[in-house]
Amino acid sequence: MASLTHLLSATSAVTLQHAHHKQLQLVKTQKVPSRMTFPCMRHKPFSICCSKQSPWEPAPVTYVPSDNIEDKFLEGTTNIFETMSSGKPAESSLTEAEGLTDVKSQPPLQLQYLRWPVWLLGPAILLATGMVPTLWLPISSVFIGPNIASLLSLTGLDCIYNLGANLFLLLADSCARSPDSSQDSTSKPPFGYQLWNMVANVMGLVIPLIVYFASQNNFLQPQLPFISYAVLLGPYLLLLSIQILTEMLTWHWKSPVWLVTPVVYEAYRVLQLMRGLKLSAELNAPSWMLHTIRGLVCWWVLILGMQLMRVAWYAGFTARAHQKQLHALPNAD
Numbered sequence: 001m002a003s004l005t006h007l008l009s010a011t012s013a014v015t016l017q018h019a020h021h022k023q024l025q026l027v028k029t030q031k032v033p034s035r036m037t038f039p040c041m042r043h044k045p046f047s048i049c050c051s052k053q054s055p056w057e058p059a060p061v062t063y064v065p066s067d068n069i070e071d072k073f074l075e076g077t078t079n080i081f082e083t084m085s086s087g088k089p090a091e092s093s094l095t096e097a098e099g100l101t102d103v104k105s106q107p108p109l110q111l112q113y114l115r116w117p118v119w120l121l122g123p124a125i126l127l128a129t130g131m132v133p134t135l136w137l138p139i140s141s142v143f144i145g146p147n148i149a150s151l152l153s154l155t156g157l158d159c160i161y162n163l164g165a166n167l168f169l170l171l172a173d174s175c176a177r178s179p180d181s182s183q184d185s186t187s188k189p190p191f192g193y194q195l196w197n198m199v200a201n202v203m204g205l206v207i208p209l210i211v212y213f214a215s216q217n218n219f220l221q222p223q224l225p226f227i228s229y230a231v232l233l234g235p236y237l238l239l240l241s242i243q244i245l246t247e248m249l250t251w252h253w254k255s256p257v258w259l260v261t262p263v264v265y266e267a268y269r270v271l272q273l274m275r276g277l278k279l280s281a282e283l284n285a286p287s288w289m290l291h292t293i294r295g296l297v298c299w300w301v302l303i304l305g306m307q308l309m310r311v312a313w314y315a316g317f318t319a320r321a322h323q324k325q326l327h328a329l330p331n332a333d
Contacts, residue, residue, distance in 0.1 A: 115175055122171040129164025130268050133157050139278060146228045146283055151235075158235045158272065162242055165264050169246070169257050176256035186254035193310070194251060197262060200303050201244050204296065208233050211292050220288045228283050232276045232293070239265065239272065259314055266304045273297045 134157075142153045177185040212229055214220050243265040250258040276293050 118171050118175055122168045125164045125167050130161040134271050134275065143279055143282060146231055151231050154231065154235045155238060158239050161268055162239065168264060169261060172257045172260060173255050185256065187256045187258065188254045189251060189258045197247065201240065204299060205237065205240055208237065208292065222286050224286060224289055228285065232279055232285065236272055259311060262307050266300055266307065269300050270297060
C-alpha cells in the first residue's frame with residue numbers, strides 16, 4: 001500500500017513537469033512566429049506639434065550662426081579636455097600682457113623722486129650764473145676802461161649766464177617730457193607766436209645798429225667811439241643773437257620749453273641793459289646813447305610782460321583743451 005502511494009505521487013510529479021514543459025514550449029513557439037512574421041517592420045516615434053505654448057513654459061532659445069564666422073570648434077586637437085585647457089594659458093597670457101603694459105605706462109617711482117630736485121636745481125643754476133655775478137661782483141673788477149679787456153670780461157659774464165640758461169632749458173625739457181617713450185611729448189608753437197616773437201627780437205637787434213650808424217654818419221652828435229659802443233651794447237647784441245638761435249632750435253625740435261625760452265633771456269637782458277647804464281656814466285657817453293639804452297630797457301620790459309601774458313593765456317588754453325577732451329570721452333564711448 002505504501003509502495004502504491006509512492007508510485008502515484010511520482011507519476012503525478014512527472015506528469016506535472018511534462019505539462020509545464022509543454023506549456024513553456026507552447027509559449028516559445030507562439031513568440032517565435034510573431035518575431036519572424038514581421039521581419040521588416042520598424043517602429044517610428046510619433047511627434048506631436050503644437051503651435052501654442054503653455055504660459056509656464058519658457059520661450060525657446062534660437063541660435064542663428066553668422067555667415068562670416070567659420071566653424072572652428074575644437075580645431076587643431078582631438079581631445080576635448082586638451083582644447084579646454086589650452087584656452088586658459090591664452091587668457092592668462094593676455095592678462096599678464098595687459099598688466100605689463102600698465103606697469104610700463106606708469107613712470108617708475110625712482111624716476112619721480114629723481115625729478116623732484118630738478119625743480120630746485122634749474123632755478124639755482126640761473127641764480128648762480130646770472131644774478132650772483134651781476135649783484136655781488138664789483139663793477140670795477142670787470143670794467144677797467146674802454147678797451148678790449150673790459151669787453152671780454154663783460155662778454156665772459158654773459159657767456160656764463162648763457163651756459164646756465166642752456167642747462168636750465170635742458171632740465172626743464174626733461175621735466176616736461178613724459179618718461180614713457182610711447183607718448184608724444186612734442187609741442188609746436190603757433191605760427192603767429194613765432195612771427196610776433198621774431199619781430200620783437202629783430203626790432204631789439206636793429207634799433208641799436210641804426211643808432212650807431214646814424215652817429216657814424218654825423219646824424220647824432222657827438223660821435224661815440226666803436227670800442228665804447230662795443231663795451232656798452234656789444235654783449236647785449238651777442239646774447240640777443242644767441243637767444244634768436246636758441247628759440248629757432250626749440251621750434252625746430254618741438255621742445256616744450258619754447259614758451260619759457262624768451263622769458264629766461266629777456267629777464268637777464270633787463271639787468272644787462274641796467275649794467276650798461278652804469279657803464280655809460282663811467283665812459284661819459286652822450287645823451288643820445290643814454291636815451292637809447294633807456295628806450296631798450298622799456299622795450300624789453302614791455303616784451304617780457306607780453307611773454308608772461310602769453311604764459312597765462314597758454315595755461316588757460318591747455319586747461320580748456322583738457323576739459324574738452326574729458327567731455328568728449330563719454331560721447332566716444
